[in-house]
Amino acid sequence: MENESANLSHGSEEHLAFDVGGQSYAIAIASVREIRGWTEPSSMPDAEAYIMGVINLRGEVLPLMNLAAKLGLETPEINERSVIIVVEIGKQTVGLLVDSVSNIIAPSADEIKEPPEAARNGGNSYVSALTLVEEEIVRILDLSPVLPKVSLDAA
Secondary structure, three states: HHHHHHHHOOOOOOOOEEEEOOEEEEEHHHEEEEEEOOOOOOOOOOOOOEEEEEEEEEEEEEEEEEHHHHOOOOOOOOOOOOOOEEEEEEEEEEEEEOOOEEEEEEOOHHHEEEHHHHHHHOOOOOEEEEEOOOOOOEEEEEEHOOOOOHHHOOO
């Protein structure tokens, strides 16, 4: 029952669908602050391997995360279709580098499926749900565990 109520929380919400590492993913549109073209980041020493550096967003300095690298997917070359999705979860704002943005989807509760337990790494997964869009599986990401951990002392 608990998993069913978790699935229902995704139903009828709008999600931004995008491609990363040759696969289709989506995130809750409510967490998307903006979508922008590729911006070369300034490198940051000692950052995690998936952090490409930082970018300036109208005076705000944000980490830029290579989402494919974070998810353990093949990292394609950056090109004119590469996009940065700026997301905000709580007080944390991060840029996510993805291959391309495809569309906005709003699957109903009955179109949302729980990922198989065998595919969830012992119950731990960045993917909170699955849905089909035009016969293609779209993985709905839970951004909280995906985003880099920030120290409360950093502010």
